[in-house]
Amino acid sequence: MRTTFDPTPFWRSTVGFDRLFDLMNESSRWSGEVAYPHYNIEKAGEDHYRISLALAGFKPEEITITTEHNGLTVEGSKAERAASDQTEYLYQGISARPFRRVFSLADYVQVKSATFEDGLLKIDLVREVPEAMKPRRIAINGNVSKPTIDQKKAA
Template sequence: MRNVDFSPLYRSTVGFDRLFNLLDTVGQPEQAPTYPPYNIERTGENDYQITMAVAGFGENELSIEAHANVLTVRGEKAEEEADDGREYLYRGIAKRAFERRFQLADHMEVRGASLKNGILHVALLRNIPEAMKPRRIAIETRDGDQTRMIAADVGKNSEKTAA
């Protein structure tokens, strides 16, 4: 029996309403991208935040786009001039471009983004329209009506009227 790891689903969704729709689009967990690392946080009842570690990228090298319930964050490093007289003995700081996509739940809005000390924060808000929110319906009682009790017999249902 093979165990299936659903952790990529939980890591790349915000709002969690579209979980079953994502089952068709999930690849193998071993093939899930890991760069750049990120967190998804719930900061309030309807507030979420995606935090990404994008050290070395400036504001002009990052782009954020939201379209059709998909939030896309791209980073592309500008080419350095090779004529600066440096010779790298070891190069461990990645300068690779990346594209990270997040599946958003319905009615999620991007409120803004900020970059500070190599950490990108994307603020999200779940804004459900009033027409779609559940509403409480009051139950009226009328004094002149009789209350009916329904009792179940083994063979048949019978109605009794209570005064």
């Protein structure tokens, strides 16, 4: 069974999609990824998106959001418990382990805001394509000759 994507046929007719093919190839290796923390990715409009992460038990100061070119990283780690906290758990279902979740962002997608409420971290994103990158119509200039004075007199 083939486990990687082979973009070779597409390279014959595409230019500049190397990054896309690399992402597709990389995604096939994510099958064993740990599913913590749980998250949703929502499309809130034509160019608006939201990532919601379930972070029960975490405080906003224990979470770090970092964005860099085409990437968004959310990390969290709980503060060390005080030595005086001698809680003995019979069952601990609320995870407090450190995590690191990385999201790949498309070109021109930017983080607009982040809120933490009721155990959910919500990150709002928007795609803002610069005017110079938007499609535009190109006029076709033909080789049209203007009539000369002699041609005008003859007509």
